[in-house]
Amino acid sequence: MAETVRMTAEEVHGLIRRVLTANGFDAANTEAIAANMGGAECSGAASHGLFRLPGHVRAVAAGKASGQARPAVSRPAPGIVRVDGDRGFTPISHRAGLAPLAEAAREQGVAVLAIARTLHFAALWPEVETLAAGGLCAIAMTSSPPYVAQPGGTQRVFGTNPLAFGWPRQGHPPMVWDMATAAMARGEISLAKRDGHGVPEGTGIDADGRPTTDPAAILEGAQLPFGGVKGGLLALMVDLMAGPLIGELTSLEAGAEDPLPGLTEVSGEIVVAFDPARLGARFDGAEALFAAIAGQEGARLPGDRRTAARARIAAEGVAVPAALHAEISALAPGG
Amino acid sequence: MAETVRMTAEEVHGLIRRVLTANGFDAANTEAIAANMGGAECSGAASHGLFRLPGHVRAVAAGKASGQARPAVSRPAPGIVRVDGDRGFTPISHRAGLAPLAEAAREQGVAVLAIARTLHFAALWPEVETLAAGGLCAIAMTSSPPYVAQPGGTQRVFGTNPLAFGWPRQGHPPMVWDMATAAMARGEISLAKRDGHGVPEGTGIDADGRPTTDPAAILEGAQLPFGGVKGGLLALMVDLMAGPLIGELTSLEAGAEDPLPGLTEVSGEIVVAFDPARLGARFDGAEALFAAIAGQEGARLPGDRRTAARARIAAEGVAVPAALHAEISALAPGG
Numbered sequence: 001m002a003e004t005v006r007m008t009a010e011e012v013h014g015l016i017r018r019v020l021t022a023n024g025f026d027a028a029n030t031e032a033i034a035a036n037m038g039g040a041e042c043s044g045a046a047s048h049g050l051f052r053l054p055g056h057v058r059a060v061a062a063g064k065a066s067g068q069a070r071p072a073v074s075r076p077a078p079g080i081v082r083v084d085g086d087r088g089f090t091p092i093s094h095r096a097g098l099a100p101l102a103e104a105a106r107e108q109g110v111a112v113l114a115i116a117r118t119l120h121f122a123a124l125w126p127e128v129e130t131l132a133a134g135g136l137c138a139i140a141m142t143s144s145p146p147y148v149a150q151p152g153g154t155q156r157v158f159g160t161n162p163l164a165f166g167w168p169r170q171g172h173p174p175m176v177w178d179m180a181t182a183a184m185a186r187g188e189i190s191l192a193k194r195d196g197h198g199v200p201e202g203t204g205i206d207a208d209g210r211p212t213t214d215p216a217a218i219l220e221g222a223q224l225p226f227g228g229v230k231g232g233l234l235a236l237m238v239d240l241m242a243g244p245l246i247g248e249l250t251s252l253e254a255g256a257e258d259p260l261p262g263l264t265e266v267s268g269e270i271v272v273a274f275d276p277a278r279l280g281a282r283f284d285g286a287e288a289l290f291a292a293i294a295g296q297e298g299a300r301l302p303g304d305r306r307t308a309a310r311a312r313i314a315a316e317g318v319a320v321p322a323a324l325h326a327e328i329s330a331l332a333p334g335g
Numbered sequence: 336m337a338e339t340v341r342m343t344a345e346e347v348h349g350l351i352r353r354v355l356t357a358n359g360f361d362a363a364n365t366e367a368i369a370a371n372m373g374g375a376e377c378s379g380a381a382s383h384g385l386f387r388l389p390g391h392v393r394a395v396a397a398g399k400a401s402g403q404a405r406p407a408v409s410r411p412a413p414g415i416v417r418v419d420g421d422r423g424f425t426p427i428s429h430r431a432g433l434a435p436l437a438e439a440a441r442e443q444g445v446a447v448l449a450i451a452r453t454l455h456f457a458a459l460w461p462e463v464e465t466l467a468a469g470g471l472c473a474i475a476m477t478s479s480p481p482y483v484a485q486p487g488g489t490q491r492v493f494g495t496n497p498l499a500f501g502w503p504r505q506g507h508p509p510m511v512w513d514m515a516t517a518a519m520a521r522g523e524i525s526l527a528k529r530d531g532h533g534v535p536e537g538t539g540i541d542a543d544g545r546p547t548t549d550p551a552a553i554l555e556g557a558q559l560p561f562g563g564v565k566g567g568l569l570a571l572m573v574d575l576m577a578g579p580l581i582g583e584l585t586s587l588e589a590g591a592e593d594p595l596p597g598l599t600e601v602s603g604e605i606v607v608a609f610d611p612a613r614l615g616a617r618f619d620g621a622e623a624l625f626a627a628i629a630g631q632e633g634a635r636l637p638g639d640r641r642t643a644a645r646a647r648i649a650a651e652g653v654a655v656p657a658a659l660h661a662e663i664s665a666l667a668p669g670g
Contacts, residue, residue, distance in 0.1 A: 041640055077444030082615075108445075111413065112444060137576070150631070151634075152631075152633040155627065155631070225666040227563070236637070243617075244618065246615060253620055277413060289492065289587055296489055
């Protein structure tokens, strides 16, 4: 086991705030990002927690994103809330746009939040979880950078293009899931390369477009969507809806002139919220389905692992790799 | 090769009309179903063409569905068009609801069509294709009957739960796809059983919940979603959105007392339409992505095969298996 540093939730959030403040993020952006990133770290989602902090600092230092964004909200149609993200990370745009989206969905029955000019460098579930906690059913999608090929093709065309879904429950935390349409997270492929083992067939192709299980060859070549052709259809839908549909870039366009590995041009996110009350929802039918799933040995409901991790981390704190802790601490000298 | 009967598009539509009319379907329902089913047959989608005709007749004869449905349209919220399908097949509900949905989407930016008390026994792409041909981006979902297990579980909980997507293009037919969230169509598994060959791993499990490649064991047991756990998340989303979200049954509920193989209680469909014009869409970005996909050897755009099949069938007619043709012709004696 690598060495770790144990931190309380309060220490995690405090460290994120100090680092962002020391690196040109203003108070509003710092608060929004710290709540999102600290929340991910303290929900067991380490890959979207402190691990992302150096990337935030790097993106602002390189001029790819703003730490002082002031998103602008407009309402171009009764069912559309539009946020110009002002080149900031998405959490500050969510603070501006999620409440108007929820209000529009309750008024209209359904509404879209279209966020433009933003850098989505976080987990996708917090926004659908926020909406579902407020009683709405929600879908979110974002795209870029381009790492994934169309099945059958040889070139990178899609981002890892995640899709998230939230369902409100009565007397329970919302049912929430979030998945990349890529077969495997890029970080996991990098870990397999470091540790010298192969990855499953279907994870990716080499630079010549040939199927391979060699993680190094895939990182040079292209990842593949999960589930073959069908996953590719979803990746295409996400790319179109989080990009061109709302006037934003495709993954291909956002990554075309990428000067920083993993950081693309600011681009879009789409969130769709549905009001179950206006749609005549039957929550008992959903609960019966959840009970049928959770009652089977071997099956579990999406999000159960996250709920358990939250309780554990609230009680015991979270173990952060010592190397990451040192790297981050160095970004806030004297903090 | 099995013996076939070659039919023109006109003959296909005429045969469907005669059979429905001879079996208790009124003129409006007959016209709507014939256009949908004949359109599928003449687009190369034989599994949703004439092949479905005996099932329609059987469902009405068994009192599971109505051939004289008069769907009722309401507008419970500015962004919601609701159709009570009156126990009819979906095409007559589409005739009632798709135009008001398109109008609502253009007014509001986004709108939902919630169809209740309907039997969706057809391909899912015609509705999104219709909307996309009118300039809208659209998603459709429907559920039931329950044939599919949650990955890791042992019991049937989901329908094959298809999802369809349509994207409008300028100067081209819309880009349209339609996929089951099940790994393999049930009909294909039946064919593998008949022909005595196995199916790929991940297609399904036996009645004890064990993975198997034996099609007969899967038909007795349960199918699996495509792409493992991630496909299961999608199947769950489709089940919730086409069911409880709009006040309708889950696949599990719809199939709970199924007296006819493959025919369930009438249940729901949800269609969401987005107006690209109100969302500030960039069609050029989408076209650049399509060009990047279609320009690669081995990759193709979804729907290209359907467009090619339509042209071929319009010129040459369609080859219908002689046994199916005889079975159907017997349903319209003297026709």
